[in-house]
Amino acid sequence: MAHEVVRHNLPLFDEEGRSATAANREGEGEMGRSAGGEGRDRHYLPDFPEEDPYAAGHRTCAGCGPAIQYRWVLKAAGEDSVLAGPTGCMYVANSTYLCTPYTVPWAHTPIASGGSFTSGMAAGYEAMIRKGRYPGTYPNIIVMAGDGSAADIGLGSISGALYRNHDALFVCYDNECYANTGIQTSPTTPYAGMTTFTPFGKANPEGKKLPPKNLAKMMAAGHPHCYVATTTVGYPVDLMNKTRKGLNHVGAAFLHCYTPCQKGWVYQTSMTVELGRRVVEAGLFPVWEYDPQTREYRYFHPPVQRPVTDYLAMQGRFGHMLPEHIAAMQRAANQNWQDVGMDVPPDLRAGEDPAHHKRLAEETYSMPLNRGVGA
Ligand SMILES: Cc1ncc(C[n+]2csc(CCOP(=O)(O)OP(=O)(O)O)c2C)c(N)n1
């Protein structure tokens, strides 16, 4: 007789009533375009669980965005979780002989096979529970792959797992480069982002010439039966709720999370979470979720809309940008604003003209003390 597969149903965190911190109230802090910035911290100050299945003591860089994301995802998932991690910083920096920061089972996979390995774990737990060989509840099965893995080398195996609809959460932690091997370009590296494979110079003054691959939209469009969402380390409750929604969804779920890499992007280490908000407020990383039931997208409309320079000028990887490159970036951001159903304010529209800009290194912007120092 087949045994029933019992699944977790994780409660969501309350996102209401978190509209302001002290520095976020009218007149008390610089909040960019919207006076007072009401709602900017809507996803902050949560009553998070105390458990930390991703414990302190790992060896990632100070301010590492992927490490922050790992911690929030695992806090949301809890102790009844099993993990896989394809090769990348979050494998290499987190595991040495007989030592990992995980308090839950974790396995390393080759960079190309995060999806297939995780499919096997999911199918194995289903089969063992059905046959009565595993007495517990179906665990939270999670793989967290870098962008080089999820958007490039391992894209096929993750797409296959989504297509077959294995009951697991597939996360791409996106630091917009192949970080672990020395900051090479990946498909999600933004236009003009400098990496060791996209240096700027006379022939290529902007560095990277191509726009980033739209990984999450591709996953939603190509696997419409899956829960798909984007989030950033700037919005912890949003990140944790989308983790839980993905885990509660019976079938495959994909989460694309923006996670700054201070080594590769060259910014002040305390600015990781700030970048996670600014990238959204600059219109460069739309935050949304796709509901496979209704087949609709729900877009987050940030209360602050910033010029792209407010984001770019914090990072050394963009320090070489010329006026025409900044204008091209503003055009891309304005297109995103329209795509998510928001108006483009006149001064952001004016920013599409190169004459509106100086070289990035000379631009004034809203946080001059935190200017990147050059990659
Ligand atoms: C098939 C294969 N090609 C190349 C490598 C070398 N390699 C190890 S880690 C890594 C970077 C992975 O980048 P990403 O997935 O974005 O993770 P990150 O290092 O940025 O955390 C690469 C290219 C490998 N391990 N396997």
Ligand code: SF4
């Ligand atoms: S190189 Fe980047 S992704 Fe890797 S540990 Fe350092 S900050 Fe994190």
Ligand SMILES: [Mg+2]
């Ligand atoms: Mg990466």
